[in-house]
Amino acid sequence: MTYSFLRLAAEALRGQTGWTPAWRDPEPKAEYDALVVGGGGHGLATAYYLAREHGITNVAVLEKGWIGSGNAGRNTTIIRSNYLLPGNEAFYEHSMKLWEGLEQDLNYNAMVSQRGVLNLVNSDAARDAAARRGNAMRLHGVDAELLDADGVRAMVPYLDFDNARFPIKGGLLQRRGGTARHDAVVWGFARAADRRGVDIVQNCEVTGIRVSNGRVMGVETTRGFIGAGKVGLAVAGNSSRLAGMAGMRLPIESHVLQAFVSEAIKPLIDCVITFGAGHFYISQSDKGGLVFGGDIDGYNSYAQRGGLPLVEDVMEAFMALLPLAGRLRVLRSWGGIMDMSMDGSPIIDRSPIEGLYLNTGWCYGGFKATPASGWCFAWTMAKDEAHPLNAAMRLDRFASGALIDEKGAGPYPNKH
């Protein structure tokens, strides 16, 4: 059933009763050509691109709960491609290009909203770093503008420009960056994958990975064994658990990251604003809620909730940036489990086990990567080799030293 305004209007005449399920609810088959574990954005996108790009449609996505219940449904919905390092920039720009045509491709309005991402600059050193980043982006043909304080003031006059510690000295703006409606991304990929024959199996938890002679045979699930010659893991904060089922130890730690939304207010913040010095980022949703977040809580955790001290930390940054926010109110807070890698960059790669593929290490930044992550992971699974776009995102880089350390923070997963 194709979505369109005409269809909606026609349905209006019969009380919107003619809509059918956006995706089927199939029983899992005994065997698939490929399995994707994890019904988040990355997993569903992978299944979609396996079908669309590689013609592999005998695919199932296995989700332990309901699709989009993990980080896909818990993030702050920011999309951008303002990366510095060669191993990252082309990949994220590919993602941005996929975002730009996603709605027509999926026939689903994921509300991709290119309202601009503005990274504030609070010191001369930060200005130099922003210049380097912006210059690297422009050299790659990616849009980037370095603004001075007046340029920032013209965009976001309500910020505190004269904070004693973090006066706003300028900003790096990527106008093509912005936000997307995170749940709609999940549902759009699910529906589009389903329309190409992919089985989306919810409430199906993987409990084991069957490996024989170094080859993956399939997975044990709460709904029985499901066979497949190719199994891709796209399970974010649970990557270490799943890899552990196959006897692997990943260079990943799981950390809790909180996110917040305020009560809905009339439009105030038009673009995405990031305040690196305070580790804070904020945008306003189309419904009016201010969506924002800060740092990880800083301890390893699988619990999807954080502590009050970090809440204070985030609100302090909020108030430093936006002193008029004192009387606005936070409506809801939640936690997600981040798969923090040792250099802050992801892994999309084969694993030492034949037929088992890894998609992990997204740290805070997985949402914006969703389309390219699925696209590259599908390629890697289909061809059993990396695409040039994810060639640097190797599992063995921690041993070889070919790290992709954007922030230069070193092998501390809680510092990226």
Place this chain on the structure above:
Amino acid sequence: MSQRFRTAAGGRIDRARPLGFSFDGRGMEGFAGDTLASALLANGVHLVGRSFKYHRPRGILAAGSEEPNALVEIDRGAGRRTPNLRATQVELHDGLVARSQNRWPSLAFDAGAVSDRLAPLLPTGFYYKTFLWPPRAWARLYEPLIRRAAGLGRAPDTADPDRYVQCYAHCDVLVIGAGPAGLAAARAAAGSGARVIVCDEGAEFGGSLLAEERARIGGVPAAEWLRDTLARLEAAPETVLLARTTAFGYYAQNMVGLIERVTDHLAAPDPALPRERLWQVRAREVIVAAGSIERPLVFPGNDRPGIMLAGAVQSYVVRYGVRPGRRAVVAAEGDSAYRAALALHAAGVEVAMVADLRDAAEGALPQMARDAGIPVRSGATIVGTAGRLRVRSVTIGFSGGRERVAADLLCMGGGWTPSLHLYSQARGRPRHDPTIGFVPRTPVPGLTCVGACRGVFGLAEMLADGAQAGAAAAMRAGFAASGESWAVEDAPSCECAPPRAPGPGSGRAFVDFQNDVTAKDLRLATREGFRSIEHVKRYTTTGMATDQGKTSNVNALGIVAQAVAAPVEAVGLTTFRPPYTPVSFGALAGVARGALFDPVRTTAIHGWAAAQGALFEDVGAWKRARCFPRAGEDMHVAVARECRTVRETVGLFDASTLGKIEVVGRDAAVFLERMYVNALANLAPGRCRYAVLLGESGFVRDDGIVGRLSADRFHVTTGTGNAALVLGLMEDYSQTEWPELQVWLTSVTEQWAVIAVQGPRAREAIAPLVEDVDLSRQALPHMSVRSCQVCGVAARLFAVSFTGEIGFEINVGADHGLAVWEQVWERVQGLGGAVYGTEAMHVLRAEKGYVIVGQETDGTVTIDDLGLGWAIGRKKQDFVGKRSLSRPDLAAAGRRQLVGLALDDASRLPEEGMQVTAAAQDRTAIGHVTSAYGSGTVGRAVVMALVADGRARMGEIVFVQMTAGAMAARVCDPVLVDPEGARLHG
């Protein structure tokens, strides 16, 4: 006449204290003790807001924090305009200014209501299915329109002038909720001598007792029992009572966040008071007595102003002395709604009918209603309502037909939902009880639910439950306690109404009032495959409004369960997340705002520099003097002069911000030998060494000077921004890797002021001020340290240079810093020298090819990339990061190496961060500029860059991608001044 809808007498308001207020500019009067909602109702105002999606007229539904409709803006003047406050929680004060929201041009006539007409086109999730074509229209047309319609209230225009503070408390028993169960628990716990904190979100303690008109507890009226209980609690020395305080979040291990509203209810608050207090309470035992929330009924047209929750109506009549209408219909799904009917009747409101949705109405309360002469009809269904800005009539269906009853008030009693929020936040797992709904199941250590929030209803039962739990909690906390018990009379039992799904009716039956989610929307979502309750919530937005579904979630659940033909418990609840009710950012941020957000660090010489007219820059947390322009100079000219003076004469520089760590102990040398790449164990006392610190991954993290004062004592400096990082790294290794080493690490950054004197006449400048040290080149060569007296003050004198000139750094206690600085300044000035800032320092060090970690490095640069491989102690077995250096990619070809760049055009100055390519048209960078300064000494720009295989490219032409196009540059050695070091050792 003002307050036409006041009862003749009664209620807890103070009729002797009338208060003036305004709503949408209309002046009205209420009484002390009113909420804005009760005062509006007393004036006959029901229409108070518009819904989010359809802009439907909405009235006051509830009497507490669960209110979804009556959101208003309260304006207390500049910067003090607060949006989205619930009128049911806003306490009236004299001069209160309230406005309705989300309507234009007026509340009664709202243009946005056109969306209500378009409702057939706007089913739930319509926006996911349309706005797709043409592709560009989303950004240019559709989304701007949607965003314009977004939001409810307005943000303030200016900074919030109010103060917010934070408190921390420990207690033995924290009681959340001061209704009958909570008070009984608090009484039992406080009586044991335990430290007790009792909080309640209301202005007054008492909960449901505040609207209790007939019950007697322990032989006295409930109000008297309440008075007595509060008096006892107030008298208990270890008990803290916090009214207007919401427990908003439960965090791990019985940490509970409370928010206390201190001044919002006052007409003229004491400016010394904060607006709100955030309490962080760590409690041995937490007792949750959060009560329950009444469910609305879901029937077509259930959202008109004048349609209210029955319990709320009872509260308005009994507690506030308000008659919320002239002629009422009560729709009852359980006995409790009869209490509203009786209260209305007693207050002189005509109750046209109690329409009982059950097949029979047999209990004590229905009988009392009948005895009072109120018509009671069972087997009823509410078919619809009429009225635009206020309900006018109610159409009720019976087995025999329909009846249209004129009424301006419709009370809905849909049963009560236990408040599981905090229990669920504490990771308690509820179960579904067929007669009550969800109630706690799994125990949570240290947390007890009592009363209605665990499904215990009935006054006697709640009191007993609370008293028992309060005593038990106090005993677990180590106190001898016993629960009291009270006889309860005249509290007729209420048959609980099990939550049930509404029948499918025609017309829109609203479930989530604020977000305009109807039963039909929920059913549509399930038809489209959104069968998990979390999916339904996200797809329809039910329960996502500012009330977070307090009145809607259970109704939505029932409808979804029915639609997917699954038991309610299988569909499950959505996750409860903090905060319970919205919490202001101000309170959570507390005092850490503005200048207090992050500390500003200044040196002992800061005031002097400011007086000299220095320009400052932020480096790490420090303010550093960037340059000292003289009259008529701009920064450019000033820096050039400062540089020249240092190269020709002598300059004075405040280096106090350098990180300083005192490393002491028998094994201090061994420790530093293991930390730094350099050979340091053999460093002689009195000598210094430039040392480089790597991280475990082999990349450069910091550099500095290691000075050995004696066999077991070192003075180590770090980069200004790196002091905490380096100390943390050292502590990490000391404590976890090498605990056998006897070494102590102390941060002394702020203990020493560092006065750098650099230039050919530096020795001459300081000589008269230094006692007992031979400053000659032979006696005190470059890279030496001595403990001595400078200007009569104990000092550590370093012969070190970051300029390439002869240099000294005088370390004196920070308290003496300014005094010594001034004497040194006098000498420097006398020799024709100058004070210089960080900008000149940068230029001088760049001319000499010295790197700055963090400027030339970004965490991915190796020591070899910087050309500093010579610093590595060749005979060393190990140091931090050594193992990583053997990784293949750290020695692979193509790594970016530090070089100088000489631009063809000597007049051009590239910017730091510019990309470097091999050919002018290349789009692939081979490097980037890390430092670039104009240099009078060199006569052209001094440029440092990291370039792939840079050292092998010496003499090659590369291109700097400037904004105005590519600029050719020759790769050269980064050391441009005195490569032999003759000046340094002079």
